[in-house]
Amino acid sequence: MKLAVEISLYPLQDNYLLPIKWFIERLDAYPEIQRKTNAMSTQLLGDYDQVMSLLAVEMKAAHEKWGKGVFVCKFIPGGVNLDHSE
Template identity: 80%
Template sequence: MQLSVEISLYPLQDNYLEIIKWFIDRVDAYPDVQRLTNGMSTQLGGDYDVVMALLATEMKAAHQQWGRGVFVCKFIPGGVNLDHSE
């Protein structure tokens, strides 16, 4: 089963751009997950179990590395075409 997730990270620190870029770089290490980022959020797409495992691992790593931060996510089971724009 496919899954698409829209995720936004709001680090509770002054160097928030560094932290967001760090998180995106880590997500890019997963070759089986498609990523599309814009100025407001990052969209991820791929196999349900792979995407959920990525989120569990990388969200925990972000909290361990940087402390407090807020993640806001939207989940769409079945996935969407991340290349689509209109």
């Protein structure tokens, strides 16, 4: 089963861009997951279990490295076309 996730990271620190860029770069280490990023969020699409597993690993890593931060996520089971523009 496919899963689409829209995720935004809001680091609770002054230099907020560094943790966001770091997190997005780490997502690219998963070639089986499709990633699309815009100014507001990052969208992920892939196998349900793989997406959930990478989120658990990478969100924990972000908190351990950068401290407090807020993740806001939307989950769409079955996935969506990340290239859809309407």
